[in-house]
Amino acid sequence: MQIDLRTVSIKPQRQTYGHIERRFGDKPASRYQEGTFDLQPTANFHYRPTWDPDHEIFDAARTALKMQDWYAFKDPRQYYYGAWTLARARQQDTAESNFDFVESRNLGALLPEDVRQLALDLLLPLRHVAWGANMNNASVCAYGYGTAITQPCMFHAMDNLAIAQYLTRIGLLLGDPGALATAKEHWLYAADWQGLRRVVEDSLVVQDWFELFIAQNLVLDGLVYPLFYKTLVEDALSLRGGTAVAMLTQFMTEWYAETAKWVDAQIKTACAESPENAALVRGWIAAWQSRALDALTPLAQRALGERAGAALDDLATQFAARVAKCGVPA
């Protein structure tokens, strides 16, 4: 017999899973909530990691930061895998049509030679910076605590990889594989890139995952993205006939604006928890910020010439304002 099940109206026994109900009440829960909260095991681990016998598999003591509830680190974008993938697929569509637009109209060839060269010189080594960011976010996902913050870090790691890949495509579109090789040479040996490379490599060995989160996602990205994608590409290069480059980096600009909101929410949550946390966060920011700004100085001079000093001052001021807004004590 064919029965029409749709006509049956039955009262559910419960609206959501028990752990979600205990957090948010017995009401229908979002997919973000059900897919995120309390997902990570927290108790009764069987063995200690042979690679880190001083800690449990998941161990809140891998950072000096202390939280009552690690699920306070909510993602304002409410990304779970499906939501993140769909959002990125849409952005990828836009990026694809931008690349098509530039390629089909041969806009790369129409760029003034000095603009094209400057774009290659300054953007292509950022492939490696993004690769470092990818490693660091994979670290936070692997060794961090609580799905609420580890999950978006894995998405972030893949975003970083994607950005390195978009930069590679820019290199191939405006130049050729040789341009990528030259940029890598510069990354490895050219004097003006060594400060940044040293900061990136030093970040790769940071043990405290929340410090790493701050060093990478707040400080490094928070200075690199505005300097390169905003000040250099959108302002300086566009004025000199390089709008095509801005089209090719639109993904990075939008991604940065979106993800900065998430990063800021994490910093705010950490600082609001306790004065001890706020002091830790402040210390980490201060240490990495001054190093990053020093490292960026020769690159800003390359990019902006005599306007570099003023641009760096602006960058530092804006960054300080952003940090203050997150509740980090002065």
Next chain:
Amino acid sequence: MDMQVPKKKLGLKERYTLMTRDLAWDTSYQPKEKVYPYADYEGIKIHDWDKWEDPFRLTMDAYWKYQAEKERKLYAIIDAYSQSNGHLGVTDARYLNAIKIFLTAVTPLEYMAHRGFAHAGRAFPGPGARVACMMQAIDEMRHAQTQIHSLSNYNKYYNGFHDAPHMYDRVWYLSVPKSFFDDAITAGPFEFIVSVGFSFEYVLTNLLFVPFVSGAAYNGDMGTMTFGFSAQSDEARHMTLGLECIKFILEQDPANLPIVQRWIDKWTWRGVRLLSIVAMMMDYMLPKRVMSWKEAWEIYFEENGGALFKDLARYGIRMPDCCEQIRQEKDHLSHQVWAAFYNYSAATDFHTWMPDEDEMKWLSQKYPDTFDQHYRPRFEFWREQQQKGNRFYNKTLPMLCQTCQIPMLFTEPGDPTKICYRERDYKGSKYHFCSDHCQHIFDNEPEKYVQAWLPVHQIYQGNCFPEGSDPTAPGFDPLAAVLEHYRLNAGRDNGDFEGSEDQRNFEAWRGMAKRND
């Protein structure tokens, strides 16, 4: 450079290299050993990561596009299935107990795989391997979440689905899957990838997914079927990664062979012990059977696995040494495990029952050499007792195997009338094992396995009661206290299916669909 000259088209491989491994560099401000601190201690020798063959070439743009398409379809089906009360279309409510086990025992493993591959994806010094592992890390998150989302609607109507993460950390039988994955993730990155990427994903995954996904399809469970099929193209990638890892490690240095062989031996056995719960699910829990466990084992392990190991023979790899015992056990496994769960049904988050006469016939036919002789009489007796109102519940806690953590329920190889016990003294304590293989695994790494959090020991030590319990108080009921600690609702989530709330509700709701009131 003259931009008018048409550019030479890059080959796919060349292009993918530029998109992935060319992004990495050898650090000079920090030593390699500090940047990749976990790469050497297992003794695996890698001389040249450049020899890594990418098992698939997927850049992030293509990944997003492809995965987004799958997600859109999957969630559209999940929504439609929930909105139309699809759960009332399953064969009968006994079936739901199979997917309760899935949510509490398998979904948490997907999550652990997510974190484990993030770790491997950070730890390997080879960028090609890193990228493939990281992609698997997000895929595994996808699997955990699509399962949670698909099964969310069942949780609204049926009991036992309500606290999977909490139970995974505590409930006695869930220490079997939990200790399996804790074992893998606490190993070094190379052993992790051999255990999960190769032994589990490549050799055994069909024995997990085919039974559940086909079982869902046979039993009208569109929700489970859909996430299962949607995960398949991810699994295909994961399997090629597992195989590439093994080949790469073996090709790098002959000294790697004995280490890898030991891992394959260990993880095949660990995996098969873990799958014993799938064996029981296939033979006892699906109202409409797909095939018997024995048949599945023969097709997916003996035939397919046999061909794989033949292929690996050129590297010096041989079949895992436990295969002979598994071959002997295949006629017994599911019956012994179901009998144990039937016994301990007062302490699980799902229901059990005795097969009806038709089902007994099916079992006799599928297991002609063993079922009627060894299991039918016991099961008929239990059924009789249950019908007389004497449903048997075993309330004595079982001894557990120190390695696989399964109660001592397996019989001696060659003698199905005798329970198999092994024991070993280590630093003044006695440890117990279900088999020679579990004992060998312990012997190889005793310092690891003495740490095991054995649920029965923990209960006896008083570590599994709600906070503030006083076990010395008069009338203290230890089983009730343990169930409360598990967040298990006694009488509602557990016990016999016959007379359960799930059974009654399902009948009533399905009845409503046939009437006009």
